[in-house]
Amino acid sequence: MSDEIEKGLEQEKQKKTEKIAAEILQMAKNKLLVNMRFMDMSLNQFKIFPKPELTPFTASDGEIYIYDPEHLLKAYVLDENLPIRNFLHTVLHCVFKHFFVNTLVNQEMWDLACDIAVESAINDLDLNYLNIGKAKEQIQFFHLFQKKIQTISAEKIYSYFLSEKLSDDLVERLSLLFKGDDHCLWYLTEEQKKKKGLYGGLGGNAIIPIERVLLMDRWAGIALRMQTELEVFVKSRGTEAGLLTQNLREVNRERYDYTEFLKKFAVRGEVMKLNPDEFDYNFYTYGLQLYEDMPLIEPLEYKEVKRIREFVVAIDTSGSTAGDLVQMFVQKTYNILKSTESFFTKINLHIIQCDTVIQEDAKITTQEEFDTYLKEMKLHGLGGTDFRPVFEYVNKMVDNHEFENLKGLIYFTDGCGVFPQKKPPYDTAFVFIDDSYNNYDVPSWAMKLVLRKDEI
Numbered sequence: 153m154s155d156e157i158e159k160g161l162e163q164e165k166q167k168k169t170e171k172i173a174a175e176i177l178q179m180a181k182n183k184l185l186v187n188m189r190f191m192d193m194s195l196n197q198f199k200i201f202p203k204p205e206l207t208p209f210t211a212s213d214g215e216i217y218i219y220d221p222e223h224l225l226k227a228y229v230l231d232e233n234l235p236i237r238n239f240l241h242t243v244l245h246c247v248f249k250h251f252f253v254n255t256l257v258n259q260e261m262w263d264l265a266c267d268i269a270v271e272s273a274i275n276d277l278d279l280n281y282l283n284i285g286k287a288k289e290q291i292q293f294f295h296l297f298q299k300k301i302q303t304i305s306a307e308k309i310y311s312y313f314l315s316e317k318l319s320d321d322l323v324e325r326l327s328l329l330f331k332g333d334d335h336c337l338w339y340l341t342e343e344q345k346k347k348k349g350l351y352g353g354l355g356g357n358a359i360i361p362i363e364r365v366l367l368m369d370r371w372a373g374i375a376l377r378m379q380t381e382l383e384v385f386v387k388s389r390g391t392e393a394g395l396l397t398q399n400l401r402e403v404n405r406e407r408y409d410y411t412e413f414l415k416k417f418a419v420r421g422e423v424m425k426l427n428p429d430e431f432d433y434n435f436y437t438y439g440l441q442l443y444e445d446m447p448l449i450e451p452l453e454y455k456e457v458k459r460i461r462e463f464v465v466a467i468d469t470s471g472s473t474a475g476d477l478v479q480m481f482v483q484k485t486y487n488i489l490k491s492t493e494s495f496f497t498k499i500n501l502h503i504i505q506c507d508t509v510i511q512e513d514a515k516i517t518t519q520e521e522f523d524t525y526l527k528e529m530k531l532h533g534l535g536g537t538d539f540r541p542v543f544e545y546v547n548k549m550v551d552n553h554e555f556e557n558l559k560g561l562i563y564f565t566d567g568c569g570v571f572p573q574k575k576p577p578y579d580t581a582f583v584f585i586d587d588s589y590n591n592y593d594v595p596s597w598a599m600k601l602v603l604r605k606d607e608i
Contacts, residue, residue, distance in 0.1 A: 166221075170202055173221030176228050180236040183281060184243075190381035193374045194243050206336070206348060210238055213337035214246045214367050216350060237274060237282050241332030244270045244396075247375050248403050250306055251338045252368055258314065259339060264323060265310035267330035268297075269399060272304055276395040290329060304395055305402045375403045413581070413601050414488050414562070462500045462558045464546055468565035469505045470537040477585060478531060481564050486522055500555060502546075505531065508538045510545050537569035543576055550577065571595050 181195055198217035210219040227234040245251060250266040272294050275287055298304065301312050318326075337345070342361050345351060351361055362370070379400035386397065465485060467478055482503065503525065505512040511532035516522050542563065550558055558578045567584045575597035582594050584602045594600045 169225060170221045173202070173219070173224040176224055176235050177219065177239065180239045183236050184240055187279070187281070190378055190385050191243065194247050194378060197246070197370070197374065203350070206350075207334040209331075209334040210242055211334040211337050212242045212246060212251070213340075213345075214249075214251045214371055215362050216337070217242065218337075218350070231284055233281055233284050237284055238332045240274060240282065241267075241270050244273060244399075245333070245335075246371055247378060248306065248399055249368065249371055249375070251335075252364075253338050255339070258310075259335075260323060260327075261313045261318075262306070262310055263335050264327050264330065265313060266306045266335070267332060268294075268309055268326070269304060269306040271330045271332060273395040273399055286329060293326070293329065303398065303402070305399055307402075372404075375400055379404055410484060410583075410601070410603060411488050414485065462555045464502045464504060464558065464561040466504045466506060466542045466546075466561060466563040466565075467531075468507070468537050468563065468569065469511060469531050470507050470566060470568070478564070479526075479529060481583070481585075482529065483526065485562075486526060502549075504542055504545065506538075506542050508536045508541070510541055513545070537565065539563060539565070539569045540572045543572045546578075547576060571598075 177200065184195055185192060197214075198212060199215065200217045200219070202221050203218035204220035204222065206218060208220045208223045210217065210224070212218070224235060227238065245266060248266075248269065250262075250270075253262060271287075271290055274282055275291050275294065294304075297309075301308055337350075340348070345361070379397065382397055382400065386394075465482070467482070469478070499517055501516040501522070503512075503514045503516065504510060514525055516525060542561075546558075546561060549555060561576070561578055561580045563580065563582045565582060565584060567582070571594065573595075575595070579599070580597065581599040581601060584600070585604070
């Protein structure tokens with residue numbers, strides 16, 4: 153009988169613990185909702201339920217949020233700000249889409265990089281209700297670390313850690329310092345989650361897993377809205393954007409396809425090629441039946457296609473865009489031009505190197521000449537940057553009938569230069585290579601493309 157009483161008391165204690173833990177979690181969410189209205193969507197996305205047998209910490213995969221009630225109570229007793237901060241920690245992982253991870257990633261390094269990115273963003277908010285005991289030590293490390301890496305995002309930190317090959321002791325120390333939740337759900341398949349009972353009933357309703365792509369789209373939309381509302385919030389208070397906005401800009405940054413971008417500069421021309429789109433087989437066969445060997449309509453022997461025929465690539469050879477990066481860009485451009493339906497048999501391509509003056513103009517009319525240019529390419533100049541000489545030079549070539557129908561000029565640059573005030577008589581695009589978060593301004597008549605080194 154005593155065993156039954158003891159068991160009953162234990163069950164009653166467990167229910168009470170779960171009830172208090174759920175209230176603490178709701179209180180943490182409400183605190184964030186009241187003070188950070190720009191996060192309202194992100195804070196209400198989870199299906200929340202206790203799952204103490206899986207992890208003693210909190211954990212989420214972007215859809216469900218699990219926690220250990222007893223651990224949550226202990227955290228609250230230790231520091232009443234901990235549940236609030238840890239809930240925000242997990243939400244920011246989802247907003248930054250850290251859970252969408254490649255299976256080949258170094259899990260230990262990725263987990264650490266994500267935790268540092270999130271905790272640094274929280275510390276940067278400098279809000280009293282988010283302050284915890286280890287925040288001071290985190291900030292001290294962050295200041296040292298920030299000198300070694302330009303921008304703070306999980307991807308940047310992860311890349312740096314892999315190159316530096318941190319010692320096991322340092323990884324362990326940093327993991328304890330920045331840990332705010334468990335990332336175990338990030339690496340489980342849907343089948344593994346089902347086996348662990350993560351998609352069972354919840355309050356009488358079955359939890360149905362969302363397709364991974366749909367889940368990513370959902371959080372992408374949340375991140376975009378959050379960035380917009382946060383920037384308005386920051387402006388209204390007259391404060392700096394900070395690391396949270398910086399991470400959101402990185403998450404929402406469009407990954408550009410340079411191949412598609414280059415096609416915008418294609419011009420139309422005729423090539424000898426069967427055009428089935430404009431050929432009517434009914435009239436053709438009717439003519440053969442009526443006149444035996446005399447079709448009514450012959451097939452058109454040409455087709456209008458988009459191919460780049462006359463084009464200018466301007467290269468800023470100032471110090472910041474010199475070296476391998478320029479050659480990578482030219483090689484990439486070459487590969488695109490050389491691809492299917494990109495080149496006419498004869499082309500008129502000018503590759504102009506320029507800093508504050510024109511340093512070289514290489515005219516290319518065939519693929520063979522392009523191959524030779526790449527093999528023998530040397531950079532000239534390496535001085536300052538002024539965009540105007542290139543436009544003046546190309547405008548003179550247009551006036552002198554060097555081009556029949558020039559449609560495009562792409563200027564590869566670091567962005568630090570003087571733009572011409574007048575719109576040229578051809579389409580222009582500036583391609584910036586940037587691993588930071590600079591928002592380069594270009595004239596209204598020009599297109600802008602910001603690429604990273606790994607996108608070339």
